[in-house]
Amino acid sequence: MASTIVAFELGGREVEVMVKPMTTLQSALRDQLGFTATKEGCRQGGCGSCTVLVNDEPMLSCLLPVEDVAGQRVTTLESLTPTQGLHPLQQAFLDANAFQCGYCTPGMTMLAQALLDHNPAPDRGDITQALTGNICRCTGYGPIVRAIEVAAQAMHAGEEGQPR
Amino acid sequence: MSPDLNVVGNSVGRSDGIGHVTGRTRYTADRSFPGMLHLKMVRSPLHHARIRGIDLSAAERVPGFVRALTARDVPHNCYTILGLIGVEPEEEFVLAEDRVRFKGEAIVAIVAETEAAALEAVSKVQLDLEELPAVFDVEEALEPGAPIVTHWGNNTFMFEGHPCRRVRLGDVEQAFQQADYIVEGVYNTSPIEHAPLETTGCIAVPEANGRYTVYTNTQALYFSLDNTAIILQVPGSQLHFVGGTVGGGFGGKVDVIVEPIATLAAMKTNRPVRYTYSRAEEMQVSSTRSAWRIYVKDGVTRDGHIIARKVTSYADSGAYSRQTPYALTKHAANAAGPYAIPNVAIDAYCVYTNRQPTSAMRGFGVTMASFALEVQMDKIAEKVGADPWTIRFINAYHDGDMKPHRKLVEDATLIETMQAAATRVGHELPDVFRSMTSAPRDAGHDGGRS
Numbered sequence: 200m201a202s203t204i205v206a207f208e209l210g211g212r213e214v215e216v217m218v219k220p221m222t223t224l225q226s227a228l229r230d231q232l233g234f235t236a237t238k239e240g241c242r243q244g245g246c247g248s249c250t251v252l253v254n255d256e257p258m259l260s261c262l263l264p265v266e267d268v269a270g271q272r273v274t275t276l277e278s279l280t281p282t283q284g285l286h287p288l289q290q291a292f293l294d295a296n297a298f299q300c301g302y303c304t305p306g307m308t309m310l311a312q313a314l315l316d317h318n319p320a321p322d323r324g325d326i327t328q329a330l331t332g333n334i335c336r337c338t339g340y341g342p343i344v345r346a347i348e349v350a351a352q353a354m355h356a357g358e359e360g361q362p363r
Numbered sequence: 364m365s366p367d368l369n370v371v372g373n374s375v376g377r378s379d380g381i382g383h384v385t386g387r388t389r390y391t392a393d394r395s396f397p398g399m400l401h402l403k404m405v406r407s408p409l410h411h412a413r414i415r416g417i418d419l420s421a422a423e424r425v426p427g428f429v430r431a432l433t434a435r436d437v438p439h440n441c442y443t444i445l446g447l448i449g450v451e452p453e454e455e456f457v458l459a460e461d462r463v464r465f466k467g468e469a470i471v472a473i474v475a476e477t478e479a480a481a482l483e484a485v486s487k488v489q490l491d492l493e494e495l496p497a498v499f500d501v502e503e504a505l506e507p508g509a510p511i512v513t514h515w516g517n518n519t520f521m522f523e524g525h526p527c528r529r530v531r532l533g534d535v536e537q538a539f540q541q542a543d544y545i546v547e548g549v550y551n552t553s554p555i556e557h558a559p560l561e562t563t564g565c566i567a568v569p570e571a572n573g574r575y576t577v578y579t580n581t582q583a584l585y586f587s588l589d590n591t592a593i594i595l596q597v598p599g600s601q602l603h604f605v606g607g608t609v610g611g612g613f614g615g616k617v618d619v620i621v622e623p624i625a626t627l628a629a630m631k632t633n634r635p636v637r638y639t640y641s642r643a644e645e646m647q648v649s650s651t652r653s654a655w656r657i658y659v660k661d662g663v664t665r666d667g668h669i670i671a672r673k674v675t676s677y678a679d680s681g682a683y684s685r686q687t688p689y690a691l692t693k694h695a696a697n698a699a700g701p702y703a704i705p706n707v708a709i710d711a712y713c714v715y716t717n718r719q720p721t722s723a724m725r726g727f728g729v730t731m732a733s734f735a736l737e738v739q740m741d742k743i744a745e746k747v748g749a750d751p752w753t754i755r756f757i758n759a760y761h762d763g764d765m766k767p768h769r770k771l772v773e774d775a776t777l778i779e780t781m782q783a784a785a786t787r788v789g790h791e792l793p794d795v796f797r798s799m800t801s802a803p804r805d806a807g808h809d810g811g812r813s
């Protein structure tokens with residue numbers, strides 16, 4: 200099977216990867232580009248730990264052939280992190296201790312970012328509904344939901360924290 | 364006050380918090396090394412079988428295949444994780460020799476240039492297996508004529524020469540005669556998989572100075588290092604284990620399963636080797652909490668005092684015991700519950716079956732005792748026509764009481780915990796229970812127990 204070159208935008212930067220057919224975006228990010236914030240809890244679409252944004256929509260990168268993101272805009276937790284300090288979602292997760300082992304945190308954060316892009320003032324039901332595909336085996340979901348609520352308020356309040 | 368003595372009473376941020384929220388925390392599988400090989404395992408498709416032959420020829424022709432490892436390549440192939448603390452006999456095989464004892468048992472390790480090549484080569488290994496009868500129930504495993512799982516001829520772990528862990532206090536049979544009621548129950552629990560979000564794994568890297576650096580997500584770093592040294596018959600100083608960041612464990616990452624074979628592969632190939640479980644392996648091959656069957660027989664007086672408790676427990680250890688004998692010992696020490704009972708007999712068996720091996724999980728043998736005993740306490744309450752709170756308060760431990768395994772109770776808190784729980788749920792307690800304390804009985808607080 201011949202490899203092909205796929206170009207896409209990753210965190211505002213053009214990247215190219217050479218991949219065999221059916222290589223996943225998850226594998227391209229982690230194994231070729233060294234972007235390991237995107238996790239691999241199951242590699243079969245069951246846990247949400249590999250969630251990234253493609254054109255601001257949340258996607259499971261373990262199920263997405265990298266060819267499908269050719270020319271698209273991919274956002275991972277690496278590019279959510281500002282040059283200085285933390286993104287309001289990151290700050291809220293930190294303040295709420297919304298993790299124990301932290302392995303689900305990248306997927307949760309990317310999913311929350313997509314939720315707040317679409318719905319800047321979600322209620323609890325909206326948040327829990329959005330999180331149904333993302334598993335946390337450690338913390339329980341309470342602190343995660345609270346962190347997203349706090350982040351939504353922070354992003355609403357200050358111009359600096361406004362979603363893009 | 365010195366400025367650095369300001370931690371107590373304050374909330375302190377976690378040192379790994381920034382790493383977690385930015386994705387910069389490096390978990391084991393986030394590391395990569397030039398020339399890194401991938402290890403995948405050929406596993407038994409049967410619960411119990413004799414291995415008649417292994418044909419590697421088709422696997423060796425897969426492009427990217429580097430080498431295969433079988434039992435013959437492992438210097439000290441039969442080991443026991445708890446051997447480090449003197450537990451015998453050695454019983455578990457790093458790679459199966461003449462027999463497989465559970466579905467998923469490791470038989471051949473395949474090392475290849477890519478994960479895909481390793482998986483393809485695994486699929487090409489031909490196993491010649493003769494299926495043997497298997498046993499999946501703890502009591503069936505103890506019947507005469509049951510298939511024997513172990514290599515020493517019976518299906519129980521031996522505790523200092525006895526087939527079970529035994530605890531005795533007073534005389535239960537005599538006390539049963541004096542009891543107004545006998546209350547019996549049998550309690551079964553299922554195996555539980557820890558299902559950490561990050562699967563078990565490690566990467567073993569040969570260093571220029573002849574040592575091996577092993578990056579691992581184990582919960583038991585030095586246990587893993589020492590067992591690896593024993594299995595590979597190398598001095599511990601040749602191994603450098605790097606751990607500390609675990610993507611969820613819950614007791615599921617205390618077994619020494621991936622490190623020895625990955626390190627051996629790194630030795631044989633002189634290249635970094637990664638061995639990480641797939642999600643399916645994590646669920647179907649890694650240790651679980653044991654399934655338990657617990658029989659409880661209590662002798663109770665008309666007013667609800669338990670005067671005799673007999674517990675017979677069977678933990679399904681699966682094919683190998685790993686940390687389960689230790690769980691049994693903790694279980695036996697706690698199987699009468701946090702209650703002052705003058706006559707106790709406990710027999711706790713660690714039974715081998717052809718199921719997935721079991722090991723540590725939160726609570727470690729005690730959780731299952733609590734489940735059985737607290738359901739039993741409710742049954743007693745129903746039998747004597749008393750409130751479930753009453754039954755627990757009048758039987759609760761006080762400081763200075765003697766536990767069945769001859770340890771004096773210290774720092775008892777059951778009474779205070781129940782009082783706090785009652786307050787939280789808005790349950791009115793009678794004054795006698797509201798004012799009760801766990802203080803020693805001879806201090807004048809006899810807790811309503813006459």
Ligand code: FES
Pocket residue numbers: 238239240241242243244245246247248249250259260261262
């Ligand atoms: S790794 Fe993609 S959903 Fe679990």
Ligand code: FES
Pocket residue numbers: 297298299300301302303304334335336337338560610611
């Ligand atoms: S913090 Fe461990 S899985 Fe969520």
